[in-house]
Amino acid sequence: VQLQASGGGLVQAGGSLRLSCVVSGRTFDRYSVGWFRQIPGKEREFVAVRSWRTSTPSYADSVKGRFTISRDNAKSTVYLQMNSLKPEDTAVYYCAGSVSTGTTLYYRRAYYDWGQGTQVTVSS
Secondary structure, three states: OEEEEEOOEEEEOOOOEEEEEEEEOOOOOOOEEEEEEEOOOOOOEEEEEEOOOOOOOEEOOOOOOOEEEEEEHHHOEEEEEEOOOOHHHOEEEEEEEEOOOHHHHHOHHHOOEEOOOEEEEEEO
């Protein structure tokens, strides 16, 4: 299984970016994909997830109302639309995959497939 993340970059505060995560090597429709982010010296933290079982996404409180996660099963791709970006959103963003569902998806231990990460930098 391979996850390929892309779409990061440098943006000013208040701007937008859309991250993409393309999944290959397995059936996508029964595969949950989440996004995590990490800054140097800190733990990798949960950002958002779309479970394969439910159409209801879940978000970290810090991004609710600003980020939207969506999936296109035909393209085996999950997107993270990030609006109203803040300097504190600066991090390396990783997509990750799992066959799990439910609240376990808020935690790194639920995922065994990881993408390579894409850098997001928000300037003030």
